[in-house]
Amino acid sequence: MPNETMEKDTRTDYDVIIVGAGIAGINGAYRVQTQLPEGTSYAILESRDAIGGTWDLFKYPGIRSDSDLHTFGFPWRPWKEQRAIADGESIVKYIRESAAMYGIDQKIKFRHKLLAADWRSELQRWRLSVEHNGEKKTLTSRFLFMGTGYYDYQEPLEVTIPGLENFKGTIVHPQFWPEDLDYTGKKVVVIGSGATAITLLPSLADKASHVAMLQRSPSYLLSLPSASPVEKLISWILPAAIGTKLLRWRWLFIGWFFFNFCRAFPRAARAILRLRTQSMLPKNVPHDPHFVPPYNPWEQRMCVCPDADFFDALASGKTSIATGHIKTVTADGIQLTDPAAQKLNPRITSGVDIIVTATGLKILLAGGTRLSVDGTPIDAGSKFLWRGLMLQDVPNAAFVIGYTNASWTLGADATAQLFTRIVNHMAAEGIASCVPTLPPHDAASMEKRPTLNLNSTYVKKAMDALPMTGDRGPWVARSSYYRDFWNAKFGDFRDGLLFRRAASA
Structure with a gap:
């Protein structure tokens, strides 16, 4: 040069x-x-x-x-x-x-x-x-x-939610979560479908009376064990200096292979993710439309939940998931544009105490x-x-x-x-x-x-x-x-x- x-x-x-x-x-x-x-x-x-x-x-x-x-x-x-x-x-x-x-x-x-x-x-x-x-x-x-x-x-990502100014309860963005917020016994609606929403639903369910996740469109969700049997075995039999390097390269390969597989064979990846998700869902939660994204795997970042905690929360009865477009936010609830979807999700219609806008980052x-x-x-x-x-x-x-x-x-x-x-x-x-x-x-x-x-x-x-x-x-x-x-x-x-x-x- x-x-x-x-x-x-x-x-x-x-x-x-x-x-x-x-x-x-x-x-x-x-x-x-x-x-x-x-x-x-x-x-x-x-x-x-x-x-x-x-x-x-x-x-x-x-x-x-x-x-x-x-x-x-x-x-x-x-x-x-x-x-x-x-x-x-x-x-x-x-x-x-x-x-x-x-x-x-x-x-x-x-x-x-x-x-x-x-x-x-x-x-x-x-x-x-x-x-x-x-x-x-x-x-x-x-x-x-x-x-x-x-x-x-x-500043968080600016997203228009019709009628949000009408809500009389507490509105929270995860990026600015008040450390003194008491949600014990409250009805909470988390708006969003990304990693933050997936994390919040099971975490809030411990104290809240009910947590509903309202999504405009679903994301792919993959459950991973916090520590797999293979990782436990590697950590047990190998010295730390060797075991940590092996685990790192193992995860590097898994991530690289899975991403490229999803991009090369999107239909197969969809089918695998569908079967895995269906096997973890409680019987009262349908796969469609809540877990059918309108895009192929890895066209958006994939969400991960450890040890299936998201699915366990759905099975507990203290949480629910709703899919639809917001018509308007009222003083104590949310109305959807689709009456059928609204009928299926009565918990978000009224009595809501807290709305969490997990709508992304700027x-x-x-x-x-x-x-x-x-x-x-x-x-x-x-x-x-x-x-x-x-x-x-x-x-x-x-x-x-x-x-x-x-x-x-x-x-x-x-x-x-x-x-x-x-x-x-x-x-x-x-x-x-x-x-x-x-x-x-x-x-x-x-x-x-x-x-x-x-x-x-x-x-x-x-x-x-x-x-x-x-x-x-x-x-x-x-x-x-x-x-x-x-x-x-x-x-x-x-x-x-x-x-x-x-x-x-």
Whole structure:
């Protein structure tokens, strides 16, 4: 690739600034401090006052992972418990202990919110505007690593529910669950069909008098054992150092095989999932229409319930499921557009005390940071994504975007591995910056494809805000951890990158 000499400037606060102290940020920090040259300085900016990101923020009952912890956990500190699906509190504990074990927690600047980031070409540095305890200050860094997750922490997804303003009871969004909310003996309706709704129904049923899940359209639901006999056997007969690695690779293969099977043979996958679901449903709950999604498996993210807790809750009689479109919300209930569906679900018509709007998350790139290059704002939605981690025309910045068909941490680590490899190459060659570059004629002929390959409502609503991927070269969307890991460690990363050398002193 061509190299251009730029003015050298040694003034900087940090070599790398990582944004976010969730699982992506902590993993990125580990890779920075173990894979970059000794003496590389870094800091983590965390807008809140705690480690854990999503898992510390969300407080709704029963919050848990919808990915197995053997692959969702850090590859450098394996998940050692037998249970593959874990609750939010255990995940937060795991992340915090991991950060403390390697001194990463000492690098975190809490209550530091990144407001804006401007790349200054004359300095070959990022100039960051940060808010700390109500005051603004400026930091500089050579590299920016955005481990901010993929959704808005401040606002949920805006969804129109007819007549919701009429409801006289309590309305709750899971993202902002009041820790003092008492739902004991209450009638609750959870609107939604995704992972959050699937989690809430059995969790709320412990105290509520009744919990109804109202869905516009169903999702595929797969029950997995918290710890299978195979996992128990591996953990029993093998040393932990070997057993945890074997379990990780086992889950990697299972996830990869199942996803590709569903995509290659959708009719067979539908039939298998139907038989499995029917075998777990109580006799009083029909399979149709509640478990017949209008799309093929893995066109939207699949929901998981551990040890069939969702189906057990349906069998208990304390929960129910309704499928239909909302006509209007009344003062104490919900009316559906289909009278037949309404007749089948009298529990949602009246006497409802709490409505939970589990309608999805609002996707937000880089935590809402205002990005610019030499003062010119960057519209991420008009840019292509280079190898799944760098924005076209934006120098020295990596954005963690995980997989939709596998654990988020796998994508986060593939990003961190390639990021540190590029930084090491630049240090060895005396390069000050690299920028993903796509010539105008190539951009014009590139077929535009979505970054997230799901047709979920929350993904569709965010299309204009997310960068695009292409149909060739390093602009193709990432889809396989195996391929991405190989490329990150051994592949040629120079295609599509323009390198600029630092000037001699």
